Amino acid sequence: MSQQSLEHSQDRRPTRWHIAVFLAPALLVYTAVMILPLFGTLQLSLFRSIDNSQVFTGFDNFRTLFGDPRWSASFWNALGNNTWFFIIHMLVQNPIGVMLAALLSSPQLRFSAFYRTAIFIPTILSFVIVGFAWKLILSPLWGVAPNLLDLVGLKSLFVPWLGKEEYALTTLSLISVWQFVGIPMMLIYAAMLSIPEEVIEAAECDGVTGFSQFWKIKLPLILPSIGIISILTFVGNFNAFDLIYSAQGALAGPNYSTDILGTFLYRTFFGFQLQTGDPNMGATIASMMFFIILAGVCLYLFLIQTRLRRYQF
Template sequence: MKKPFPWHIVVFLAPAFLIYALFSAFPLLDTLRLGFYVTSDTNQQHFAGLANYYTLMVDPHWSEGFWNAMRNNVKFFLVHMLIQNPIGLLLAALLSMRGVRGAKAYQTLIFLPTLLSVVIIGFVWQLILSPLWGVAETLLGYVGLAEHFQPWLGDESTALFTLSLMSVWQFVGIPMMLIYAALIAIPDEIIEAAVVEGASAWRIFWTIRVPLILPTLGLTTILTFVGNFNAFDLIYSVKGALAGPGYSTDILGTYFYRAFFGYQSQLGSPTLGAAVATMMFLVILIGVGLYFFFVQRKLQRFSF
């Protein structure tokens, strides 16, 4: 007997599919299409092939800013990878230990900043780090480090790193909670067997716990990569669309904003902005693809 077609599945999936197609898939495809057009002086668009991408890569007026934003975005990502995720792993390991008093309270306090608006985070940290009325210099004075205080957000050499640390402070709760969930899911029998064999806590962590949570560590890496190369709001809320001082905090998100909408004396171009957005999409796509090709396959073989 032939089974009837499962129309009920189509009915339940159709709303989500339509919403995704309307608000995600179609805008993405239209952005990819728009990147192959240029806007004339009469505001008319015509097909120009790879002209916009040639402008971004070669034209000194645009390429210098584009590659500067790309380099800054890589630095922004590396700070999160080398500081945020290891701290998240450390916090998760500490909070997953038995007998830690107030573990749930600590988790809530650490995760709470991720729920706050980025605008609020940026404004508060600007007040804290302000050389005029901020409390950072006073706090450093309590530990004898007042002479090391400087306007970190106003110095080209430190502004991007300072903003990166502000972002780390806000979002460290996300990798912490993901890794914490993976750690507490490890069967107690495995840990107890290692203890019986005489393994130290340090050895248990690095030889048993960490290998078992490698898929979760890979997930946090991907989420960090995608989130950082889509970043925009923190830089914009603290330093504005010009991402000062001297474009030292400019990343692909702020560069896209200026290219698409224009800012001050710079005129915007929707077609060139679409090309920048397409480059951001390709960077993320290539990064995620390389991860799945070189890392995820090994993790799957390891799990088997």
């Protein structure tokens, strides 16, 4: 064997087949559970059932969804409610999560582990339990909310929040905030723990302490984590269904004031009461949900994440 061929064989790196072996199970499960149903849904949205047979109609279902007044009114109502649901979480849940993380990361705070656990516990509860429990709490007939407000002299402020169109969606959004505020809190808390002590000590030597230290030092360092939490909130809220369904039912009352894309999809695909199910239009709505979420994720990845400055320690 020549010297050149010997050096070539020595430079050749061995094929790492074990990587493919380890990734194969997860890839197969993800393909079976996510990829194939996604393409099946997109395909179903391009067909329509005519005489008990699926006929390819192209984008007619999408034209019906946006052009037919009956469909378009329900779709835009659900999309608007979904947007408000997301805004409440962004403006209430995530800032509270950041504030709680900042407080619980303070070394002077005692029993911080207990507080973290207590705040995170609602996150592991079932949607059915949360929806049913809060429906009982806020009930004007047998709920405890009127009595609790009466104890502090504020019973006059009580209204059936889940029974009024102008309050129902905001009330459910705040209930969802109560349930899931532990997730941004724990993620931001973990991000704050990753900040080196040298950075904090240098800030304290320069006289930067308290709220000023959080605003000028810690907050810029955890901005990437806040960005990730924001996009997770967006995806989770536009996939929401369980809480609305468990508290208000498939009709998302009162008068569809709490109807979001998830409940609209459920009624359309499976049918409800006297309404018969239409899998093709349901797949069309599901496809629109996918495109909306995809657009939001791409906007974050290509316009926002690239502008967030990352610090290496």
